[in-house]
Amino acid sequence: MSNDPVSLRRVLAALAFFCASSLGAIFVNKACLTHFNFNYPSSLMVLQGALTILLLSLLSNLAPSLVTITTLKPSDYHRLLPSSLFFVANVTVGLSALSRVNIPMFSAFRRLTVLFVMAAEYFMLHKTHRRSVVLSVFVLTFGAFVSALGDVTFTLTGYALVFLNNALTAAYLASIKRVMRDLQLDPTSLLYYTNIMGFPIILAIALFTGDLQTAIMQYHSDSKLRASPAFLVALSFVAVSAFCVNLSTSICTHVTSPLTTSVAGQVKNVLQSLLGFFSWGYVPTPLNVVGLLIALAGQISFAIFKHADSKALKLSTSTEPLTDSNRPADDTKMAFISSPNKVNARPTAQTDSNS
Numbered sequence: 001m002s003n004d005p006v007s008l009r010r011v012l013a014a015l016a017f018f019c020a021s022s023l024g025a026i027f028v029n030k031a032c033l034t035h036f037n038f039n040y041p042s043s044l045m046v047l048q049g050a051l052t053i054l055l056l057s058l059l060s061n062l063a064p065s066l067v068t069i070t071t072l073k074p075s076d077y078h079r080l081l082p083s084s085l086f087f088v089a090n091v092t093v094g095l096s097a098l099s100r101v102n103i104p105m106f107s108a109f110r111r112l113t114v115l116f117v118m119a120a121e122y123f124m125l126h127k128t129h130r131r132s133v134v135l136s137v138f139v140l141t142f143g144a145f146v147s148a149l150g151d152v153t154f155t156l157t158g159y160a161l162v163f164l165n166n167a168l169t170a171a172y173l174a175s176i177k178r179v180m181r182d183l184q185l186d187p188t189s190l191l192y193y194t195n196i197m198g199f200p201i202i203l204a205i206a207l208f209t210g211d212l213q214t215a216i217m218q219y220h221s222d223s224k225l226r227a228s229p230a231f232l233v234a235l236s237f238v239a240v241s242a243f244c245v246n247l248s249t250s251i252c253t254h255v256t257s258p259l260t261t262s263v264a265g266q267v268k269n270v271l272q273s274l275l276g277f278f279s280w281g282y283v284p285t286p287l288n289v290v291g292l293l294i295a296l297a298g299q300i301s302f303a304i305f306k307h308a309d310s311k312a313l314k315l316s317t318s319t320e321p322l323t324d325s326n327r328p329a330d331d332t333k334m335a336f337i338s339s340p341n342k343v344n345a346r347p348t349a350q351t352d353s354n355s
Helices: 005-035 041-062 074-098 103-110 113-125 131-148 156-183 187-209 211-221 229-255 258-279 286-319 329-338 345-353
Strands: none
Touching: 005 041, 005 074, 005 103, 005 229, 005 258, 041 074, 041 187, 041 211, 041 229, 074 103, 074 156, 074 187, 103 131, 103 156, 103 258, 103 286, 113 131, 113 156, 113 258, 131 286, 156 187, 156 229, 156 258, 187 211, 187 229, 229 258, 258 286
């Protein structure tokens, strides 16, 4: 992570954009899936993917000063295939899990993503973390387990889907980090090509499973659904929020790291859980509150240790050339982000406008 003030503002803006987008998205998705009983994850994914491709295509043509899509070589497309597959699987499984688990418990189990992220970074990026960072993540994870102990609405399928969602999220974050490093892609271009390659896959899934046909039939046969302005607004926000979440995830991972993106998601999850208590009729227990406080302590300790790493990096760069031998472990594989010449200026401007 870069140490100059401009880069710091960019990092804070990326984190704020990511948290705000993902926090709003989960509530509109939950509204469509459960409140309006429009439980068709693949169909919602088709809508989200189509709108994302359309918006990026329009913006790249009508506002090239804000959005530019980098042209890829034909030989580079195969490198994007794993990220596209992880992307489709992650979003589809996440929507399915959300339809079966209430928001507070969904948030609690999603906190376990950070462990999967650390494992994925180790195997995919050969990246290790200091013991203090690992311990803080384990404290966060312990808090998640404690907060989940009071759940009285256990659903085996829902919980299994959440754990699968965690693994897929970790794989997706680590894979897009590697693609951006290897192909020098900016976040906007990465998002565009991931959706372009993933859209035929999710469309085939929606058609093959009958999810899309059933969704269309329900909409046309349910007069209350068709006449509900609230449903149309929620459905529109589902599509728009997906675009914002996908873009903010790419930007946040590009500017920081997969692990930092995941921990930012944990901070968002605390607010998400608290709002979920009031929005969806869930009654928190003392055990839930204790678990959230433990998880929050883990998040705060992680932030402190990351700050210490940043100070160590600044001291190292001010005294001697930065090499793999003296760079802190958390930034070893992310050094290219510190160079302004290798960060596309247009996505940065787009991030700042959403801060």
